[in-house]
Amino acid sequence: MASGSSNGDTQKKAPTPSPLRNSKYFQSNMRILITGGAGFIGSHLVDRLMENEKNEVIVADNYFTGSKDNLKKWIGHPRFELIRHDVTETLLVEVDQIYHLACPASPIFYKHNPVKTIKTNVIGTLNMLGLAKRVGARILLTSTSEVYGDPLVHPQTEDYWGNVNPIGVRSCYDEGKRVAETLMFDYHRQHGIEIRVARIFNTYGPRMNIDDGRVVSNFIAQALRGEPLTVQLPGTQTRSFCYVSDMVDGLIRLMEGDNTGPINIGNPGEFTMMELAETVKELIDQDVTIKVVENTPDDPRQRKPVITKAKELLGWEPKVSLREGLPLMEEDFRQRLGISKK
Numbered sequence: 001m002a003s004g005s006s007n008g009d010t011q012k013k014a015p016t017p018s019p020l021r022n023s024k025y026f027q028s029n030m031r032i033l034i035t036g037g038a039g040f041i042g043s044h045l046v047d048r049l050m051e052n053e054k055n056e057v058i059v060a061d062n063y064f065t066g067s068k069d070n071l072k073k074w075i076g077h078p079r080f081e082l083i084r085h086d087v088t089e090t091l092l093v094e095v096d097q098i099y100h101l102a103c104p105a106s107p108i109f110y111k112h113n114p115v116k117t118i119k120t121n122v123i124g125t126l127n128m129l130g131l132a133k134r135v136g137a138r139i140l141l142t143s144t145s146e147v148y149g150d151p152l153v154h155p156q157t158e159d160y161w162g163n164v165n166p167i168g169v170r171s172c173y174d175e176g177k178r179v180a181e182t183l184m185f186d187y188h189r190q191h192g193i194e195i196r197v198a199r200i201f202n203t204y205g206p207r208m209n210i211d212d213g214r215v216v217s218n219f220i221a222q223a224l225r226g227e228p229l230t231v232q233l234p235g236t237q238t239r240s241f242c243y244v245s246d247m248v249d250g251l252i253r254l255m256e257g258d259n260t261g262p263i264n265i266g267n268p269g270e271f272t273m274m275e276l277a278e279t280v281k282e283l284i285d286q287d288v289t290i291k292v293v294e295n296t297p298d299d300p301r302q303r304k305p306v307i308t309k310a311k312e313l314l315g316w317e318p319k320v321s322l323r324e325g326l327p328l329m330e331e332d333f334r335q336r337l338g339i340s341k342k
């Protein structure tokens with residue numbers, strides 16, 4: 001029989017949650033673990049999940065790129081717990097759902113310690129799948145548009161297998177996430193785990209680290225500080241930017257729906273990096289200059305999601321355009337940098 005078959009012999013029955021969680025005297029709350037919940041997207045996800053009084057939220061984060069500051073309004077709340085934990089170590093908590101976000105996402109951070117990045121993606125995902133198996137939880141992985149590599153198919157549909165350098169400086173992240181996806185589907189086929197896989201495209205919004213190093217945060221911080229906007233060569237490379245509230249909405253719909261994915265979650269509006277710089281300049285400070293600088297190896301030349309699956313299966317599409325989202329992020333950066341509007 002062909003390996004990888006998802007029916008017959010290899011399909012196992014899904015594990016059930018512990019009998020205690022189903023007992024009539026037990027709290028009926030949904031207990032949700034978010035790895036990387038102190039990070040940029042994770043903390044916005046916490047905010048949304050905490051709005052529902054039936055949810056108890058547990059965050060596990062090692063604070064490599066995340067920060068307790070992002071969660072300060074929830075610390076001490078009876079439905080909230082924060083654990084300093086690195087997902088490369090095992091964790092045992094009785095939960096119903098796991099949003100597995102933990103991993104540095106900015107290229108300068110994930111390339112800083114590539115061995116640790118790939119361990120986070122592979123061992124971290126194995127640990128979370130082991131937890132999902134043990135306690136019968138549904139698990140969602142935030143994979144990435146980087147699994148498409150430097151894509152030869154444009155825009156990218158989920159059935160495109162990608163064009164990835166397996167030995168490059170980005171491989172710790174893009175190959176790491178590809179293995180993480182493989183593990184998710186193997187656990188699903190072999191052990192019947194309920195999985196959800198989101199492929200996240202570039203996301204921006206309030207709470208991004210000011211010195212995160214990604215393009216939107218760099219340009220906004222540079223414009224506010226009156227520094228030149230650093231467009232990396234050639235400047236014609238494209239990205240599609242999704243506002244964080246849209247992203248969180250998509251992730252929750254995926255978790256709550258019936259489809260395993262992988263599903264692209266991103267905003268299909270596509271911009272060159274030169275266009276992005278011009279837009280930031282126009283919105284924030286027309287006096288700032290644009291400086292063209294060297295790029296790093298293997299930078300994808302184009303990226304834009306096809307979101308037909310998200311629309312049809314999740315009833316999701318982004319609502320916030322780049323021109324609407326940038327001023328919201330500008331406001332947050334102004335507050336944190338202490339730079340008021342002229």
Ligand SMILES: O=c1ccn([C@@H]2O[C@H](COP(=O)(O)OP(=O)(O)O[C@H]3OC[C@@H](O)[C@H](O)[C@H]3O)[C@@H](O)[C@H]2O)c(=O)[nH]1
Binds near residue numbers: 239295
């Ligand atoms: O100052 C800068 C920074 C970056 N860039 C360019 O902007 C583009 C986007 O770069 P970023 O570092 O923001 O993000 P990337 O698209 O390379 O990677 C991201 O992809 C999707 C997510 O999974 C991750 O957040 C991250 O890996 C690149 O072409 C880069 O060369 C600039 O022109 N100037």
